[in-house]
Amino acid sequence: VLLYYLEFDAYFLNLVGKEKFHKSQHWGFCNNVRMLVSDEKPGIGGELLSGQKLKPKYSIYPKGMESGIPSWVAFDRQVLSFDAYLEDEVPDKREEDYRIRYYKIYFYPEDDTIQVNEPEMKNSGLPQGPFIRRHRICLPPPDEDQFYTVYHFNINIDIVFYGWTFKIYDCDAFTKNFLRKIGVKLNLPGKCPEDPYMKARKEMLDRLKPLRPYQSFNTLKQFLEHDRQVLRFFCLWDDTVSMFGDRRELVLRYFLTDDTIEIRESMLKNSGRDATLFFLRRGKLPKYGPPGVYQPGQITDQAVLNVYGGFSVNRVYGYLMDRYELGKLDQEFYKDSDLVLGTTINAWGRKVLLCDCDEFTKCYYKNKYGVENFTSIPCKPPPPPKIERKFPPYTGFGSEEDSLRSCIGLRPTPYRRDFRKLAEKDSYGYISYTLRFFARLITHKCADVDRMFVISYFLSDNTMSVFEPTDRNSDSTGGRFLRRDRVKRPGQEVFKSELSEYIQPEELYVGARVNVNGYIFHLLNADEYTLSYMEKNSDK
Template sequence: MALPFLPGNSFNSSIGKSHFHKSQAFGFIGAGEVPRLEGSKPGIGGKLLLGQSTAQNLSVYPKGLGGDKPAWVAFDKQVLRFFAYFQEAVQESRVEQYRVRSSVILFYLEDDTIQVNEPKIENSGMPQGTLIRRHRVPLPAPNDERFYRVEDMNVGKDIVLHGKIFRITDCDEFTRNFLRKLGVRIPPSETTPKDPYTMHQGEKSATMQPFRPYDKVDNLRQFLDHDREVLKFFCYWDDSDTMFGDMREMELHYFLADDTIEVVEKIPPNSGRDAVPMFLRRSKLHKTLIPLQLPGVVANRTVLNVFGPMGHGGRYLLDSLKTGAVEREHYHESDLTIGAVINVWGRKLLLCNCDEFTKEFYNSKYNIVNFESITLSQPSVTEVKRQLPPYNGFGSEVDSQASCLNLIPKQPKQDFKKFIDKDRDGLNSNVLRFVGKLDTTRPIDMDRRFIVFYHLSDDTFTVFEPPQRNSGIIGGKFLERGPIAKPKRSESDPTSHYQAEDLYIGSRVEFNKHKFVFIDADEYALRYMEKHSDQFPHANISLILSKLRGPAASYIQHVEDAFAGADIDNKKQLPFDKFRVVALSLAQGMLNDHELMTLARHYGDKVYPLLSSLIRIIQKDLKLRNFTGFSQLLAALKSCDKYDEGFVSKEKLRHVCHTIGLPLSDQLVDGAVMNCGSKFGGPIDYNQFVQLLNWKDHPLPVETGTKVAAGTSGSWSASVEGWTSTLGPIHYNALIEDLKTH
């Protein structure tokens, strides 16, 4: 008998104790890495508080074995699945007193959460699906401070989840293997009791006969097996028997998913037919044509008899045997073969060929090997060439042609890529300049000279006439910029325009009924043509030499004697005038003026103009371009002179000129360098170089009638004839050696 809890009748609980510490409230997750607050620690001295119980050892493995990964990593996406049922009482029903409801219990190992799902039953009348959402479920009282763990789940156990008693009857194979590894003995599976109401409804449905039965056609398997599989046949429809009919090319598509057919017509261009998307819309194609029946004759079901009034309150019987149904046979895949004739609503289509997928399909299913295509003879079609009307002179010819090609005239398209590539870029103007004269016998026009500009960016021409004193002709712009068409031999010939390949020294062109002969070109044009010798054959030294090697091989000694006879001083070189006379006499019409110029430039020396003429040209160019940065140029050159000697190398000077943006060509810079007290390869006096260029502080007086040297960019108002006199002596010995080489 216990003593009353009164003063003097109780014992001191601290007697015999040696530990009076306060338990630590913090613990660690994993291998002591993440701290957390735990509320289930004991009291003073390790004594359990009221309502506390010792924690169970949840692992059968000794401590220290296994990995250190946390549960949410080690058991990620691992779920135990149990099959269970629970009984639910049914009130106020004479059919059933209880109902058995099957369910699936999912136990997530990563966080010990539970989810309960109920399979959906047709016409159950109950909300089914997820009965209990995923969360941690507490144990029933008095252990409701704990949650269900894996050791609480096993086959044959009754578990209480929020007041419902679930009986576990079975589990899947993964769950069995997992529990066996934990050392848990799994009882054999149990059978789920049958639901009385479900059995009653099943017996009732088995004896029920529908008043209006329907035939269920299940084509799901065919759709899943042959979805997106289409047999393609190439066919023809011969419609030549009708007025204005012809052979029409078709494509027949047979869809294996639902045995439907569509026909697409291939309409050739300029056929005069409307481009309709479909010749036959996708549907089942019947083999025979049946005339249009009255409403109700062709129906899915046949009414045998009607009782009572029509409409509401009446009854009728249906023919379940389908004695009055009309069967219509449609085309199947077995009916489609190469050479077969398909009746498409009265139009006979001949199947001539098929694609590779169709051949593989018939080979694998019907063991057909021969797929020889049928070729039909098409009537010959004469191509009618479009003839454009002659140019009437209004506007440009390209605009006039656009109004003939389209109903709504469109703006002519330009070659934008060519315009970008050949547009002016710094000192690279991409403009070829030629000197021309009129090809005429009129004395007043024989001495006139013209400067022809050819713009590579858009293949247009501009013609200027330099003014000449006491000539009686006002100089200036002779022809506005634009493309120039070549003269036609007849009105039916297509219009073609002059291109860069048609321009060279000695060529004859006709600009708007004015005939010109090109007698010279500037240095940039000659360099450009020699650089792009594949486009300009008259500037290709290899082609010129190959043209001369054949005839010169037989009389090479005569060539040597001719050049040696012209070389009186025996210097192995000739001036251009003598070289031209000898070359023309030996070539016998095989070379034109531009090819002679190419030979002279290849085997000749450069001759720079006099200092005064060159400086006037340079200063005039800089003044026209409004260049005034001479102080910056001098400062940049001084920065390259480390020892302040007043001299820099030619490479550094050219680099500084390009960096500052000096608007002069390399040839003009080289000519100025030659007159700055330096020899080839030697240092350059940059103070003198800047002084020669400075048109503001050291201008030179303008000299009238100055001849412009080849390769300069001076004004075209100067006298331009006689450029070829700036060529140096030509070494004919090197030319003879190249002619001997094959």
Template sequence: MTLRCPDLPFLPGFTFNPMLGKTKFNMDPKFDFIGDGVPALVEKVKPNMFGSLSDKYPSIYPRGEVMELPPWIAFDKQILCFDAFFQETLQEVRGAPFQVRRVKIYFFLEDGTIQVTEPKVENSGIAQGTLICRHRIRLPTPMDDNFYEMIDLNVGREVEFYGRIFKITNCDKFTRNFLNRCGISVPDPLNTPEDPYLGLRDKENPIRRKTGNKEEDALGKFLKNDRKVLRFYGYWDDQDTDFGYLHRLEILYYLADDTIEIREVLTESCTKTSSFIFLQRAKLPKIYTELPSPGANCTSTVLNVLGSGLQGGRYIKDPLACGLEITEFYHEKDLFIGSVINCYGRKIVLHDCDPFTKQYYGVKYGLNTFEPLALPEDRQAGVKIEKQERELPPWNGYGSFEDSAQNCITVEPKAPHRDFKKFLHLDRIGMDSHILRFQARMVSKIPENCTRGFVISYYLADDTIAVFEHGKRNSGFDSKQFFGRQSIALPGQEIFTSKPPKTYTSQDMYVGGTLIINSFKFELINADEYAFRYMEIYAHQYPKSNIKMIMGKIRNKLRPTYKDFVAENMPKEATTIPYTTLQSKLIDILGDDFTEHEMITISRAFPAPVAFPEKYDRKEIRAIALTELKRGLWDDLVRLKEYFVMRDPEKRGVLTKKECYTVIRGCRLPLEKEIIEKILEVIQKDEQSNLYYEDIINFFNREICKLPDVAPINIKHELSCIADMEYKMSPLIDWCAFNKYLDLEDVFKEPPSDNTIQCLKGKQ
């Protein structure tokens, strides 16, 4: 549009070009870019001709006074809301010709679209929500060429949308203010007529409105009454039936969810050995006829609205629960002293309650008398009931006795029960293996079997025995497991009985004893240091290692002839006596009642100082180790040193014996466990018995003090505990200490000699 002078005619030459003198020809955009390629709406508000920065509501002012904006920007998110109703004819309801349905009409200013919705009413019986979707609606015929505009909607008017007449009765505050500013007068709100159909439903006789099941506030009840329990004491008299007795019960009523739990209180007349739950926690019905069918206690009902003939069917939840059977349960009002409750056919009488229950009923129900009732006579009171052990059928020989007995106790196959407390107490703990190892030989009529060597291990954790054979070189017998680990039954007892067989115990394991395992007879001839030491520590369990019991037995036998015994066996020069000499004298006095294990216990209690030369010194052990490393092609001292240094972050140069053993085993040195133990015994140690790992590295270095290779030996046998048993046997016993422990000086009637007095005093 070009500017012109109104006094001049609108002819060429009388108009002016508005572009004269203008240097910027770009348009004022309403959109701009924020970032790289991200479009966004930018509102650049400029002062109008009146100096105002506001460009909103352009329809209120005369055209040209403000800058014009598109309606979808000017009226964005501005909606006119009207309340209206329409009548719907009801032909099937007698007494209600129509019903009134309330709706809301929304007019969107930005594009002139209309939407009609009906607010949802609970239990209305009709589908509610959006009646007319948002779109532009045409006027009724014959004005259907035009659409409804803002001026067509106002309070008191009637509009027709698709054949339905809507009466507008009210509008919201924004709509009223907007129409008034536009110059449109809005009348006062109108009253919506009453719905005759709803009035008919609210009456008592013709139609009663039904509602669905209302859920109880279980959470609120739980938070209010949690940990609050009413405790009653009752009884169930079952003495008239066979094996019946007077059941004393404890009834617990949980206020949080109205459930009941019943426990039985043990009495002397009760045959039960432990308390048990008489009734698990649940709601207790007042009337019990039979067990409920599956799904009878379900809280909701499912209806098949299409029948079973159609494939798949159509199932919905029944909100009215038409077929639901109401079950009455016991409530706190039904429980009081003297009441009788039906617990699934058993009549339980309440005769007393605890103080909290009395206080609860006193505060809530105003009760103040809680006198307990007398219990009926207990006919079994004072009658001593003998406990009978379960008698199992005799063992048939299949499987172990424990496994067969477990299958007889329960139908469900289960593993036999172990003594778990004993297992935890006597299982391996660090260096304590709780395994007693004995050296044994086989007693047989075959001469070759008598030369075979065995190691019998007794496991204290489960009283099982394992036998391992150490085969000697060129004997024809290999080193292998001779008998697997299991319990060994004592010989000479009946096998196919209902009682469990007696097995070997740890008290049967002693040097000089015999064991019969699978018809093989073994004689125990020695034991390792751990077995001797363990039995001496727990001497109250092992009489053969109890020095007090052994010396007491010898004291009783020697009391009449003690003078002759001392005079005959007293050494003339030294204060020691040979092991074999004292053993033969004690056997002559005690006979078969004296065993080899008891003699070993005496020698360990009164040892004479004897210097035993090492069977293998450090040099010989190093030669054996270097020979084994050479045969295994191992030469990785750098890696071994690296692992030792990594284990020693403080750079002290020492490690514990366990850590050194772990490092050697972790580096996969081709050495047996026995030779590693011997190596760690000869390594240099500090005051705390820690090992210098630099000495271990030098021990495996062939360049330091080179040694020749040695002939192959049986390392498992030569360096095992059996070799130590055979080698380290104390040959001498301290005679003076032995006599001092006997303490029989009062048997002398005449003054003893000086040598005798010196021996009787013993070493200080």
């Protein structure tokens, strides 16, 4: 009885704290026959039975500091790449017994899928490319109920996919680092054997010589790769050593499709030269020119040995090429590798200096030849000394501006006033843009000491006018004292080449003394608008 109670208590102690009590379904129907469906399902509440081991469905990675991130997020766009080879038997063939076929094995940690690709090899005669599409691959028997994980991979091991035994001999740097982080001890890299058949075929092709006694010149590939690609250089031809010669700025264009060169001249305004379309017409430019005058057909890519008419029955006209190219004239032409900034090329006897190039040309030389230095050379001549322009003095006829316009051009044009200022500072409404001051004339004459004047300054065109108010019982008649006009500053020469300076609005303020054509006025007061305007523009 005591043993029964102990077992009963142990059973209930195991149930304390449990929340799941479901049972797995171990029995089912297959073809209407009752049988054991699976012996891998757990017991009550998902707990393993005695002697049962849980087989992982996916790779189990060591938990780090950050947990809870799904594998398809943590290992997104990460691929393990392994280099492998396979010995493929070749039956019923005398030349070879087996072939070494090279493969790339890709393992995706995000979902444990595997993909096997065979790199394409030229003239292999085998269907190459994807060998096994991407999916999860089962382990070989007797573990075919499980799948490959990341822990099944290493260097210098054999791995079996659907009966094909692949020999992994190396992997990339990322894969090695990944395997070390998850605790896999890497083996030493193996050596990949060379395919005996491809080795023998390569040796045979190296020993063979072309049977045809001529070479093929196919420029279609060059045309398709470099169509509409032109290298542009900015050049200089210094012809100052010759009589009436000068510096000529040129633009050289090198066409990559057929290695031809075209040169055009950059015509400046008022250069005195006739505008020509080409400085050098497009064609191949010889390095050592002028080489001389040759007959048509002497300079060709191929040398013709003889011309024959064929057989008499089926007459076929053709020709044979000279293999040894006897009598062929060799002539070197400029290539893209010869055009470098700072180099002087020979353009049919003219020394042309390459000074600069455009951005496409810089990218082309940087990608193809690895050139990094593109320091440009100044091709423009130094500016001529600036000649100071001197004007004759003012004659006294008309205004100074009109007299100056007749000295600037052959056809005099009228002086243009500042119409924008005239429109902005023109009076409208209660805004007059006119500064009015009350002034007293400073003089030694007793009769003119008490005379009062109103000085108006117009901001639209910087003109002044002086008006004397009428005062009863005075000797002065009053009225206009000075008509509206610009007033020159005192102390200036009348007949000179420079324009005169005029009184500016900054010189007018209460308490100032202004010299107006020899009359000195003392500004005593101003109207309300003038005082308000001066307060708003106190910084001027």
